Amino acid sequence: MPDLPHSAPTDTQAALPPLALLIAAPRGFCAGVDRAIQIVELAIAKHGAPVYVRHEIVHNKYVVDSLKAKGAVFVEELDEVPDGVPVVFSAHGVPKSVPADAAARGLYYLDATCPLVSKVHRQAERLVEAGRHILFVGHGGHPEVIGTFGQVPDGGMTLIETAADAERVAPADPDNLAFLTQTTLSVDDTAEVIAILRARFPAIQAPRGEDICYATSNRQAAVKAIGAACDAMLVIGAPNSSNSLRLVEVAERGGTKARLIQRAAEIDFDWLAGVRTLGITAGASAPEVLVREVVDHLATRFTVEEREAESVRETMVFKLPRSLETA
Template sequence: MPPLTVLVAAPRGFCAGVDRAIEIVERALERYGAPVYVRHEIVHNRFVVDGLKAKGAVFVEELDKVPDGVPVVFSAHGVPKAVPANAEARGLDYLDATCPLVSKVHRQAERQVEAGRHIVFIGHRGHPEVIGTFGQVPDGAMTLVESLDDVATLAFATGTKLAFLTQTTLSVDDTAAIVAALRQRYPDIVGPKAEDICYATSNRQAAVKAIAPECDLVLVIGAPNSSNSVRLVEVADRSGTPARLIGRASDIQPEWLDGVGTVGITAGASAPEVLVREVIDRLGEWRSVEERTHIAAEERMIFKLPRQLTE
């Protein structure tokens, strides 16, 4: 078989928030027994969701689909305040698997509103994280911007006290450009002390930037509704290397490898390492694979579990 260099990006795959969210569901199943209900996909990955379903997790989109008397887990993306309030009103036992870095943004939003500032939130309309963050503050307290064009259409009155926050899974480069445009237009706008884009998103994008110039094709393992995975495809494309988003190895078409000598592989923060190995094995069915790993950063972050599961 013709040779193929496979350049594997690191870090890749699961982040600390995803590890924590999955462990919360698994421990809840051990403690309470099946079924354990989960509001929304715990993380955006079909393989992970199906694996938890097989263990007894039941996924629903809204709380009204959860019957009385069973535990419910809130997804890693975060939920509006009204959701836990509703759960408490119904007497439901609930576990909040919101990533702590998303929870940090929620607290920042509350503080900015308390300080009398209107928030410009940089994010993707309809994403669960955006919906959850908007749900932390009163209606009308935040304005969503997705692009530089959106910044150009803002029309706040002179003297309006402003702050900006961002979704945690955005493009680092795009967000920097939007923040620069906001600061230019509104010099007094207040931002977070440290960027809201999470360490895992930044590290995975940096790793793709590092390997893409050496590759003829980059494969990103992730889901179409996974913001951080889609951003990895964009990062590779902007580096001049074509990229494809795949769910797992079976999505790969052999003709994609025509004329390809080096393939880069990465995985979004919701994709398990088993899918990375599956993809490399699949490539090995068609080509003689030489595998190398490029390490762009080391990650040692660990988040604590909810007290209900550790006491």
């Protein structure tokens, strides 16, 4: 693959130890994150500040702080939103009760739920309406899981977090099941869990398409593609970002030591001792500016040579809500 542009080393840089950077592609923002951020920015442009956002729009402090500076106010629950101001729901999705409560109060709201998460929501509704019980593979407490469970009546879904959960789950009607998954899971872990469910419940109905989103799958594949060539890997992302945590796990399972960092200041140079080739990637809610920040910080200690390794090119774009298209 072609090298990324970089300046010729100065005399000072020439005295620094060499470090080859292998930068994974695709990395960073996915289409759902990009759309969610645009929704907040366009809502501010159209309606003026403040625009309230229920929960972090995406799991990234840099993004959240940037939007705060533009006039976004982040709250945990709808009752913290005053009357008469717009409110945006995060990319992770919300239970049905949230827009219902907003409508009951007469609030103007914008739903920034990723369309791929919304697809899972609609599947859950249809399956429960058809009388099937859903085994949902995901991480308890994650906003996406809470939002998906909130699409169906209580008792309509059972959470499966691990292979052990899949082995011991005992549904009342094992012949009338379906499974769905969170969109940001480990591809390999989820395949193991689903294999167990299929073996135990041969009649279980699968989703119409893959629930793990294209961006999650692509970023994990990109890490696998460069892992063998790296002595270590840095994953740029937030500790509450499911897809970022999965990238660390993927690297480590491939035999490459890996760490999650949010910003360049968190780089532990002692941890990099002896590393000749360093892999770099970013979770789906981490902007490219943070990748460049990390590269620039590394260049203060090393003579950096960087190369991008692209495994697949992403072209996905999601439409904005009609009310914001002209903002």
